[in-house]
Amino acid sequence: MNHFTTIMKRELKLGFRNPWSYSFLTLFIVFMLSLLLINQQGYASGYSGITGLLMNLTLYLLPLITLMLGSFSLTGEKEDGSAALLYTYRLPVSSWLGGKYAGLLIVLCIIVTIGYGVTGIISSLSTGGFAASTYSLLFLFALLLIMTFLAIAMLVGSLAATRWQALTYVIGIWFFFIIGWSPIMIALLGQLPYLWIKPLLTVLTFVNPAEWIRVYIITTLGGGTIVGPEYYQWITWIRHPSGHFAFVLLILGYTLGFLSLAGWRWKRGSQRG
Amino acid sequence: MDNMHNDAALAMSSLTLELDHISKVIGNKQLVAPLSLSIAAGQIVALCGGNGAGKSSIIRMIADLSRPSSGSIVLHGTALHEQRDQYLAELGYMPDDYQFTGSFTAYESLKFWAELKQQPVNRVRELLELVGLHETGKKKVHQFSKGMRQRLLLAQALLSKPSLLLLDEPTNGLDPYWMKRFVAIIDEAARGGAIVLFSTHQLQVAEAAADYIVMLDQGEVKLSSSYEQIRLQYGEQGLQRAYEAIFWGEEGAMERVRA
Numbered sequence: 228m229n230h231f232t233t234i235m236k237r238e239l240k241l242g243f244r245n246p247w248s249y250s251f252l253t254l255f256i257v258f259m260l261s262l263l264l265i266n267q268q269g270y271a272s273g274y275s276g277i278t279g280l281l282m283n284l285t286l287y288l289l290p291l292i293t294l295m296l297g298s299f300s301l302t303g304e305k306e307d308g309s310a311a312l313l314y315t316y317r318l319p320v321s322s323w324l325g326g327k328y329a330g331l332l333i334v335l336c337i338i339v340t341i342g343y344g345v346t347g348i349i350s351s352l353s354t355g356g357f358a359a360s361t362y363s364l365l366f367l368f369a370l371l372l373i374m375t376f377l378a379i380a381m382l383v384g385s386l387a388a389t390r391w392q393a394l395t396y397v398i399g400i401w402f403f404f405i406i407g408w409s410p411i412m413i414a415l416l417g418q419l420p421y422l423w424i425k426p427l428l429t430v431l432t433f434v435n436p437a438e439w440i441r442v443y444i445i446t447t448l449g450g451g452t453i454v455g456p457e458y459y460q461w462i463t464w465i466r467h468p469s470g471h472f473a474f475v476l477l478i479l480g481y482t483l484g485f486l487s488l489a490g491w492r493w494k495r496g497s498q499r500g
Numbered sequence: 501m502d503n504m505h506n507d508a509a510l511a512m513s514s515l516t517l518e519l520d521h522i523s524k525v526i527g528n529k530q531l532v533a534p535l536s537l538s539i540a541a542g543q544i545v546a547l548c549g550g551n552g553a554g555k556s557s558i559i560r561m562i563a564d565l566s567r568p569s570s571g572s573i574v575l576h577g578t579a580l581h582e583q584r585d586q587y588l589a590e591l592g593y594m595p596d597d598y599q600f601t602g603s604f605t606a607y608e609s610l611k612f613w614a615e616l617k618q619q620p621v622n623r624v625r626e627l628l629e630l631v632g633l634h635e636t637g638k639k640k641v642h643q644f645s646k647g648m649r650q651r652l653l654l655a656q657a658l659l660s661k662p663s664l665l666l667l668d669e670p671t672n673g674l675d676p677y678w679m680k681r682f683v684a685i686i687d688e689a690a691r692g693g694a695i696v697l698f699s700t701h702q703l704q705v706a707e708a709a710a711d712y713i714v715m716l717d718q719g720e721v722k723l724s725s726s727y728e729q730i731r732l733q734y735g736e737q738g739l740q741r742a743y744e745a746i747f748w749g750e751e752g753a754m755e756r757v758r759a
Contacts (some may be wrong), residue, residue, distance in 0.1 A: 233615040244603040307599035312656075315563050316616050317585050424632040 230322035231329070238300070238330020249456070251292055255342035258288060263346050266357060278361055278448065285369055286437055289339070291377040291401045297331055297380025298393040301493075306389055308486055319492045328381055328486060335373045361448060368444040369399060371478060375436035378485035385493040394476045404435050445473055515541035515576055517664055517695050519563070522571035524557050525720075531557045533720045534571060539697065539712070541663065544690050546710035547699040548743070552651060554700035554719035559668045562697065563593045575664055575695075592662030594653045596669040596699075600641040606633045606652050609641055610659075617660045627655040630685065632678070646673030654682070659688065665689055667698035672707045683709040707739045715746060720745045 242248055260434055262281045304310040313323065343366045350357050357365075375449065379400065387393035403411070416424045432438050442458055448464045517539045524532040534663045539545050547555040560566040563571055564580055564587070565634060573580040600609070610624045612699045628634040631651035650673050657665060665686065671679050686696045686709055700706055702739070706713055706727075713730060715723035723730070723746060734741040 230616060232613065237612050240608075241603070303601065307601045308595050308597050311565050312593065312595050312598060313616070314565060315591055316613075317588045318616060331587060 230318055232324045234323055234326025235330040235333075238327050239333060241300075242331065242334030243298075247296065248334060251296075252338045252341060255288070255338060256345050258284065259342050259346035260349065261359070262352050263353075266350075267353065274471065277452075278365065279445075281365055282368060282441060285365070285372065286405055286441065289369055290405055290437060291397070293373050293376040294337060294380045294383065294397040294401060295394070296335065297328075297377045298383040298387060298397055299386025299390050300327060300331055302387050302390045302393045311325045320494050324381055324385075324486060324490050324493060328377060332374065332377055333378065335337055335354065336370060339366075339369045339373065349378040364444055364448055368440060370442045374478065375440065375481055375485075378489070380438075381489035382485050382492065385489045385496060404437050408438060425457050425459070428457045432458070432461060433477075439477070477498065501653055503670040507549035515663075515693075516574075517576075517697070518572075519558075519562070520572045520574070522558070522561055522568040522573060523568065524554075524561060531719050532568075533563070535714075535721055536571075537714065537724070539695050541693045542690050543712060544686060544696040544710045545698075545712045545714060547697070547714050547716060548701065548706050548739075549701060549716035549722075550701060551748075552718065555701075555716060556668055557719070558716075559666055559697070559699055562664075563591065563666050564588070573633045576600070589660075590663045592657035592660060592665045594657040594665075594667040594670055596672070598649075598653055600644070600649055600652075603640050603642070604634045605638055606644070606648075609652060610655055613656045614659055621661050623659060627658055630658075632681075646699040647675055647678055650674055651678065652738055656686070656687075661694075663672040663694050665694050665696045665698075666695070669700060670698055671702055672698060679705060680708075703739045703743060707737075713739060715743065717747065 233464075262277075262284065265280065266277045298312075343362070347357075347362060350362070380397075383393055383396045383400065387396055412428065416427060419427065432442065439461070442461050443465055446462050464473065467473075509645055517537075519535055519537040521534040522532065523534040523537050535558065537545070546560060549555055557566065561568045562580075564584065567581075575590055578586045578590070604612070606628060607624065610628060611621065614621070614624045625634065626635075631654055633648060633652055633655070636644070636648070641652060644652070650670060654667070655669055657667060663756070667686070671682055674682060683705070686698070690696050698709075710727055713723065714721060723737050723742060730742050733740040734745070
């Protein structure tokens, strides 16, 4: 068995033996069922206020949980001495971080799949449930958020020395990307000449995965106009025939970019002291 | 014939761990003064000294967990900082500050390490038996006593039958029976050709196990000698008396002997 698979298998075992996973699963199912009940009170197909609410609540919950579980997984290894011990093994950083990333990704995806699965089954049995196409895109939205924010979590975990330090970074990143992004953009871009705003916003959106994944899903759901004229360029790209392919490349590039940064930082951190 | 002789001698002489003027300085503080030591295959060396003597700093440099401020480390002709992978393939390391937090059993923990070192499951069973943990079943490691955890870490270090066994305070938490077993286990590893280097503040362990003693104080070598030599110089309980002579002076040592 190669190193990558060994590390990934261990991460899976640790993930499913961690009480945190079950708390998160319970929270996620309760959250999804609540949204289903809201949806049953007034349903519209495609992008609607309810799907927007579902997306926003997913945005609040998933990146935070992902950032915490991912970064704690790495800092925990530092705190308990496991990282130092494994550094004396012939273990490439790529196998170590890649295995941990893959293991955590599977754990989180299984939790979210169970959450969506339970709600999906109940939804299909009841009247006023979610439309399958909308529901599938929302599920994809959750998976993409996990994928990108887990890569950011790997970088946080390689930068922070302890879980407490990681928690500080995580709260900061989460607040900046999820809560503070819109007001910060409005405040910053409002100071600039009007003609600069649209191109700058188009470029700055690349920084925040929560934002471009959200724009992509909303556009695919047919609600492109809802995000506003400032995102015109993004919507045009996404609607282009090669838009989906470009989006996949962006996701992969972003994830691999953060993982590479995490690997570089991890290697550098190990060689110090 | 002469050439064959020379080759054999060369091969034997290269089976060593060579520490050449390794030191560790952080800021203005010297943690380890330049230290040179040559340890041959089959030798057991104990690094002794009190808290903050520099024992763990030396072990960590040899395990490549900390880069020396100066000097070089060469194992069997392989320089650590030039051929790291080759060097690590020969290393078995037991850390001092390892916390078991995962919910794994002894078997699962050792199997994980064994897979990373490409060792078969049989080796895992063999080692669990060697360190007396083969009957712990489903008990999780974080429920183990300190001594049991130390034994599991020792098994981890022995996994690949390393030619350099580095053990940081391996006998902490071991009861008298397992302390004796520890001596027997590392003795067997040394007889198999391994270089064993361990740190301890328990002089009786160093006396029972080591062929060679390095005594440190505040990063400086105060004594570097074979145990036989120490015994000849200081008599019975020679290491204890050498320790007292070094740290409290000859007078203090004699007073304690008289008392």
